Amino acid sequence: MAEKSFKYVIVGGGVAAGYAAREFAKQGVKPRELAIISKEAVAPYERPALSKAYLFPEGFARLPGFHVCVGSGGERLLPEWYKENGIELILSTEIVKADLSAKTLISAVGESFKYQTLIIATGSTVFKLTDFGVQGADARNIFYLREIDDADKLNEAIKAKKNGKCVVVGGGYIGLELSAVMKINNFDVTMVFPEPWCMPRLFTADIASFYEGYYSNKGVNIIKGTVAVGFTADASGEVKEVKLKDGRTLEADIVVVGVGGRPLTTLFKGQVEEDKGGIKTDGFFRTSVPDVYAVGDVATFPLKLYNEIRRVEHVDHARKSAEQAVKAIKAAEEGRLIDEYDYLPYFYSRSFDLSWQFYGDNVGETIIFGDKDPAVPKAKFGSYWIKDGNVVGAFLENGTPEENKAIAKVARVQPPIASLEQLKADGLGFASKI
Numbered sequence: 532m533a534e535k536s537f538k539y540v541i542v543g544g545g546v547a548a549g550y551a552a553r554e555f556a557k558q559g560v561k562p563r564e565l566a567i568i569s570k571e572a573v574a575p576y577e578r579p580a581l582s583k584a585y586l587f588p589e590g591f592a593r594l595p596g597f598h599v600c601v602g603s604g605g606e607r608l609l610p611e612w613y614k615e616n617g618i619e620l621i622l623s624t625e626i627v628k629a630d631l632s633a634k635t636l637i638s639a640v641g642e643s644f645k646y647q648t649l650i651i652a653t654g655s656t657v658f659k660l661t662d663f664g665v666q667g668a669d670a671r672n673i674f675y676l677r678e679i680d681d682a683d684k685l686n687e688a689i690k691a692k693k694n695g696k697c698v699v700v701g702g703g704y705i706g707l708e709l710s711a712v713m714k715i716n717n718f719d720v721t722m723v724f725p726e727p728w729c730m731p732r733l734f735t736a737d738i739a740s741f742y743e744g745y746y747s748n749k750g751v752n753i754i755k756g757t758v759a760v761g762f763t764a765d766a767s768g769e770v771k772e773v774k775l776k777d778g779r780t781l782e783a784d785i786v787v788v789g790v791g792g793r794p795l796t797t798l799f800k801g802q803v804e805e806d807k808g809g810i811k812t813d814g815f816f817r818t819s820v821p822d823v824y825a826v827g828d829v830a831t832f833p834l835k836l837y838n839e840i841r842r843v844e845h846v847d848h849a850r851k852s853a854e855q856a857v858k859a860i861k862a863a864e865e866g867r868l869i870d871e872y873d874y875l876p877y878f879y880s881r882s883f884d885l886s887w888q889f890y891g892d893n894v895g896e897t898i899i900f901g902d903k904d905p906a907v908p909k910a911k912f913g914s915y916w917i918k919d920g921n922v923v924g925a926f927l928e929n930g931t932p933e934e935n936k937a938i939a940k941v942a943r944v945q946p947p948i949a950s951l952e953q954l955k956a957d958g959l960g961f962a963s964k965i
Contacts, residue, residue, distance in 0.1 A: 544569020549599030562617025705789025891942030
C-alpha cells in the first residue's frame with residue numbers, strides 16, 4: 532500500500548485530538564501537514580456526553596451536537612471544519628504498530644504513515660470482567676461505556692428491555708452516572724460495588740453519604756462491600772442473573788460495568804520511558820523520544836502545583852494538555868519559549884439534578900459545610916481538604932459559576948486557615964474572601 536507522509540500526526544481521535552487540531556489551526560498549519568488517525572468512525576467528540584445526555588429518553592444529545600470543542604464553550608468542529616483547515620481526518624483506522632525510531636505507524640490493514648512530529652493521544656480503554664475470568668461475563672447485554680458505538684448498543688438495549696431490571700457494577704464515575712441515566716429511563720436499578728462507599732478515590736464517607744442517600748431516595752438500590760462473581764444467561768445468550776460474592780443473586784435484563792480502565796500505551800512499550808502506568812513527559816508533554824509528545828490519559832507529567840509527577844484521567848486535562856503540547860511544538864519550531872504546564876486538578880459530574888465540582892488535591896484532614904440532607908431539594912454543601920495548615924482541595928455541590936470559581940481559586944492559592952472549627956463555620960464564605 533502507498534505510504535502517506537505528514538509533518539504532524541495525532542494518533543487517537545478522542546477529545547485531546549480535537550483540541551490539539553483546534554490549537555494547530557490557531558497557531559497556523561498548512562494544508563495536508565496534519566493528520567488525525569482514529570479507530571472510531573466519527574470526528575472527535577466530547578466523550579462525557581455518552582454517560583449523560585446521549586442516553587436520555589427525551590431531549591437526548593446526538594452528533595453533530597457534541598463534537599469538540601463545545602464542552603468547553605468553544606466552536607463545534609464538524610467534519611467539514613477539518614477539511615476547510617486542510618487537516619486530514621483518517622477515521623476507522625486502527626494503528627497496530629508504531630516504530631518511533633523510523634517515525635512510522637502501521638494500520639491494521641497494512642497502511643503506512645510517516646510523520647516528523649507525533650502526538651500520542653490514544654486515551655484509555657476499559658477493564659472488562661472477561662479480563663478477570665468472571666464466569667458468564669461474555670453474555671449478551673453486558674455493557675461497557677467508552678466510545679459512541681458502546682453507547683449506541685446500550686441505547687438499543689434500553690429500548691428493547693423497556694422498564695426492565697438493570698444492575699450497575701461499580702460505584703465510581705460511570706457507576707453513578709449510569710445508575711442515574713438508567714433510572715431516568717425507568718429501569719429498576721441496583722448498583723453494586725466492593726468499597727465501603729461510592730467514589731472512594733475522591734469522596735470522603737461524609738460526601739458519599741449524601742449521594743448514596745439521594746440515589747436511594749430516587750429508587751436506586753445500593754449494595755456495598757461485594758462484587759459480581761458470575762452471570763447466568765438464558766437460551767438466547769442474554770444475561771438474566773448476576774451472582775454476587777456474598778451469595779445473593781440479582782435479576783438483570785441489562786448489566787452496565789464501570790470498574791476502571793488503563794491507558795493505551797501498548798504500541799509504544801519498550802520505545803519510550805514510562806512512569807506510573809503512563810508515558811513519562813515533561814511540562815511541555817515531550818516524551819523521552821525526540822519529536823514524540825504524549826497527552827491526556829496516557830501522559831504522566833509534572834504537576835507543578837504539588838511538585839510531583841502524576842497521570843490524570845479527566846476530560847479537562849485531555850483538553851488542556853493537548854493545547855499545551857501543540858503550543859510547545861510550534862514554539863520550538865519558532866525558537867520561542869512558553870511556560871511549563873501548570874495544571875490545577877479538576878473533576879466534575881452531573882447526574883439527576885445534581886452537579887458537583889472538585890479542585891485541587893484530596894489529601895489531609897477534611898471538614899464539611901452546608902446542608903447535606905439528601906431529602907432537601909437543591910441541597911448545597913461542600914468540603915475542604917487541609918494539609919499542613921493550608922487548604923489544598925475544595926468540593927462543592929450545586930455551586931453557582933461564581934462559587935465554583937471561588938473554590939478553584941482556594942485550591943490554587945492554598946491559603947492558611949486559623950482553625951478547622953473556624954473554617955467549618957465560614958464554609959463557602961471562606962472561599963469568597965480569597
